[in-house]
Amino acid sequence: MSIDPAVPMADPKPVLDHEEAQRLRAERLSRTGRWALPILVFVLVIAGWHWLVTAKEIPHYILPGPGLVASTLWQDFGILAGSWLVTLTVTGLALLLAVVFGGGLAILFTQSKWIEMSFFPYAVVLQVTPIVAIAPLIFIYVDSKIAGLLICAWIVAFFPILSNTTLGLNSADHNLRDLFSVYGASRWQRLRYLQLPAALPYFLGGLRIAGGLSLIGAVVAEFVAGSGGIGSGLAFRILESSYRLNMPRMFAALTLIVVTGVAIYLVLSWVTWMLLRKWHESALKRDA
């Protein structure tokens, strides 16, 4: 058999072979499944919950049905909204403080090994001490309840940002560091143009963890803080409802907390994607 090099092979007609067709189908299925399956699970759980409550005739002060929780959320929204706002404020401010102080400390640590050696162990100590154990002390020494809540939520949230950002700042490519030295870069330029961009993915990873933790911190601290009145968050509403055996409102408050947590996660994931989509491996679509 010989091949005449003068005659180029004809371009084959576009064909989708069996394997490729299968792969495309699987891809389409998994794209749909990514959002459809969680929704299906949600519907099934709600339906199961409803069935359980009606079929077993469980009284609503033990377990309210999903319909009752929804209508309570609607009717009591006036009461719950104020508390929600308090929880949101404490969570948001705590996260902001965690970013400022966690990120700031991380930058300070990379600027001076001595400072890092001196203070990093105490950051760890603060992290590993359960917040419920320190919170009562904080509420004794701090007069303002909001300030106390903030401190608690911040203590829980700042560590992932601190440790991740520190790791990120130290993970800049060694050859790039050398290159900066060759061009005579100042410490500030090295930080601004090399270390901070290199640390961004790590920082954002820490931020996503810290977002959830600041909500947890805010809620847990309020359970410890207890006393109600003006300036009470959702956790206080849950406590209050449990004293009054108002289960539907308890579930309604709980729903709001869950929604808040999920929303924080989604927003921070979106921010991460927006900042990294152009260059970072984690934001890339991988080819098959």
Place this chain on the structure above:
Amino acid sequence: MRTATHTVPSATADGTSRTLLAMQNVDKIFGTDVVALRNMTLDVQEGDFLSLLGPSGCGKSTALRLIAGLSQPTRGAIRWGLPMADGDLSVVFQEPTLMPWATVIDNVLLPFRIAGSLTDEARDRARDMLARVGLAAFEDAYPRELSGGMKMRVSIARALVTRPKLMLMDEPFAALDEITRFKLNDDLLQLKDSMDCTVVFVTHSVFESVFLSNRIVIMAARPGRVIRELAVDAPYPRTEEFRTSTKYAAQCRAASDALHEAMGGDVGVH
């Protein structure tokens, strides 16, 4: 960082070639007993394409770091024949070493950014440099969108954008496939010629060093030292024809033999 002491005779009478830098009896010892370089003496003339050729662990990369000022000699000195400012010396590493978060043009502009001279003229020069390495259409691309060879071209563009007097290259093409490497070798020679800079090139490929250099310094390991220097007797420009010529083959043979002989004949060509 770099001491610009003019102890080396500058500008010869006829102006043919001047000594750019001289390493004088340089030792580099890591810790107390790891001798990375022993008694290395080397002079680089302006316009040289000088290759440091040797097996792994012969100290050729260490020598390059010493010249770059990234590390200081334990003993001996490195003298410069010309005053060297930031931007007069550049380095190309084995990896492209690009900032993944910056576009191609921003990567090329890095030396200007650090020098605080990010002017329109600098941008024009960066664009011109990208055109010279054949990447004019990619200035807004991110490094991850480029192939290995293209990334290395960006790295070279960044190294040359300041019009350095000396470019140090540490096995820049070792990770590339042979076809890409040949193309980059050709282009590098052209660039060096048009940019009028001096190159010190670290490699462990006999063929690459012969194709590129006018001088080859052969080094051996344990301890790292210079054992031989040879001149490549072939005029520039060197093209694809040179690569297939008997002259090239003969020069490779000579370099191989020199390497083999200098290493006591007990180690093959790397």
